[in-house]
Amino acid sequence: MAGLVTSFGSGAMTNSIQEIDGAKTLFVIGANTTSAHPVIGQRMRRAARNGANLLVANAKEIELAWVADHFIQPKPGSDVVLLMGMCRYILEADLHDKQFLAERCEDIGEFRESLEAFTPEFVTETTGVPWDRICTVARIYATEKPAALFYAMGITQHSHGTDGVMAVANLALLTGNIGKPSSGVNPLRGQNNVQGACDMGALPNYYPGYQQVTNPAVREKFEQAWGIGAKSGNGSRPPVSNLSDKLGLTHTEIFDKIYEGQIKSLYLVGENPLLTEANANHVRQALEKLDFCVVQDLFISETAQYADVILPAASFAEKAGTFTNTERRVQRVRPAIPPRGESRADWQITSQIARKMGEPGFDFDDPSEIMAEIASVTPSYGGISYERIEKVGLQWPCLDENHPGTPYLHKDKFARPNGKAQLVPLTYKKSAEIADDEYPLILTTDRSLYHYHSATMTRRVEGLEKLDSNEWLKLSPADAARFGIEDGEWVEVHSRRGVVKVHAQVTDICPPGVCSMTFHFRESPTNEITNPALDPIAKIPETKVTAVRVEKIG
């Protein structure tokens, strides 16, 4: 999200899902929407059927490409170049939105200069897409308005992912496709509550509502708020005065520090990093070194094997709370059945640990009380209460109890100090790994429609398992011929970090030089071989570009 914060001042999907219906153009880049966000995928196909221009850019021929008006296939890792190329064409063809740039954006002089490096020859060479096709897509996006842009992990999971996000933002700003209904820049958030987890400050650099941990005023606010403690103690405890002023560690860094022996105890709630983290071997070695590891989950996951204590958690159907979806809508979760066995809701377990430690501020009887505390410390959730979100939810920012919520962002001004957006000058950065003689193919990860993340839930649903029961390495007919691989045979996929065994599937959806796997199957743990090279700002690993070699077995 860091990229959007630089450009607009805040990072979240700018518009609402329903607004897809009103868009004249939909540009989907680096997102396999019909698999990862199926009901949005349905809506996009429906919009295309009803006459919207559907533009798709993806390294692979994803299903949405079949119904697209224009489909281009940039090489993995070349999205920044593609987007900057589009910007260059738009300026040269005088298709930019001059009024919007003048009124809503900072001076674009530097940005314009940075486009000089992106000549048609360079762009075509790097992306592998003919220049005239890039121009066509750019022209439609710039002129058939409102145009809405969607992206997902295909843009962010790179060592230069933050640049990718800013490139997307540049294109939207240049054409004035933001701050209006049915346009905007829409990062599709992967997991059901990843937006909410970020909003709630499950991040090493932010308190709830993206308030910085390094800001003394913010720290003081939370010391005040938390010191008093909701209902516990005598109601007049002294403020907590020991909130850390140091940035915390990110997910990937946490495992590094565990490995180096600096982190000794870990509290892991509902995650299975052994399947979902890049370079999972490293994660395994780190977990072995921990002094004390608590895992709280529904099932004994691959990761839970390394725990000292496993706490049984209740499922979403057994507890109350809220999820915030990709369009910033806070929605209710309600218990339908009692918790299985002695399992307990995660909010109860965390509270009970804190209380056992004698800590105040964790005396909650019902999640609605937690939401009341959230609203009191999180400005964007200030007006959210269970009563108000009874039926259809509310989209943040929702500042107070009379605020109607916000269907689309940046209407009158951007969330940057001067209210103006910034077009960021960018340069081309190669992916951390590129194909070479030893590892001649680029592996990019994907998701299946039928499974979810490490599949601890979906693989326990018989029918979903039947629809999609094992991992496939997808590769092009040309590469299959080149490496002597037959459709359906077992192969080994080697990278600089390890090897996995998997069935090969020869398919046209991968262009020559590119192969693809999901990461849902423990039998073929893709992330044992992916590249953990981090984007320096967003700290997202480059799981979309890993150099690999495919070998026949035996």
Add this chain to the structure above:
Amino acid sequence: MSQEAKSIRLTIDGQEITAEEGSSVLDAALANDIYIPHLCHHPDLKPVGACRLCGVEIDGRPMTTSCTTAVQEGMDVKTDSEKIHHARKTAMELLISDHHMDCLACAAANDCALLTDSAYLGIEPDHLVRLRPSSKGLPIDTSNPFFQFDPNKCVICGICVRTCDEIVGRGTLEFIDRGFGTTIGTFGNKSFMESTCESCGECVVRCPVGALAPKRPKFAAREVKTTCVYCGVGCGIYLGVAGDKIVDVRGDRERPTNEGSLCVKGRYGFNFVNHSDRLTKPLIKKNGEFVESEWDEALELVASKFADTKGDEFAALASAKCTNEENYLIQKFTRAVMQTNNVDHCARL
């Protein structure tokens, strides 16, 4: 986009009603609790006027299909007359003669448009069975794990074909000729499993009879409005519960997020909740083995170990699968109790 729709006044069976401009006579009647039989009409889909059951008399013109006729100011509609009844009955008998009637064993029996409409027309169930003595004998397609298709029950209303096309945008289904006359099937006449079908079940929920029917027994005793647990779309759902088990899911039409639509995971992927692998007791590793423990013992152990590692020796990983309230508490616990900012969650997008 949407301007205030104009309201139109018309008369149906002598009753004066108002309707929005652009709505059909059928919609207007149904919205005012005036029943007109209909089979190929579905409020989510464009009307096609295929089954002819909805025929009415408008300003003296007999047998106009009310689903394809837009309301007009001052219109005078008669939904029933000798002539209309006769025409409908003929249309109905034609449909039934092609429909395998085994209502007792049919998943749709409680909720079948064919039964409702024949009851309206006064066709006795016995007569129904006599009208339709034998099935077409076409094989039932059970290949999809979540639903089945019995072509013998299909009344060729085309709702499934139009749903897959207009709503899902997938276009898997089409009308095909199987020698016995028309029925529906997948493109290229493959089984559902081998077709381009993505198992969203949108066609199944709209099939007005039992031709496309879910495999699971769906008798939910009560429903709970909640939100799908899988992806960031956050579709609104109703969980159907029987006893202490979830037995059904349907899309929540009220929620702007999905307006009733679901994908295969949201509609059919809830069974993990009932899985026997679910952890039911805390486990503590003792001599390399996990042993069941009481909550109190487990919590004591966790609390005492955490108390020893306050500060930057501690880290917490919250989850994008947990609720907002839970993520909030985990970061609060990490910051206020453990005195470190080492908290993150899995997917950093």
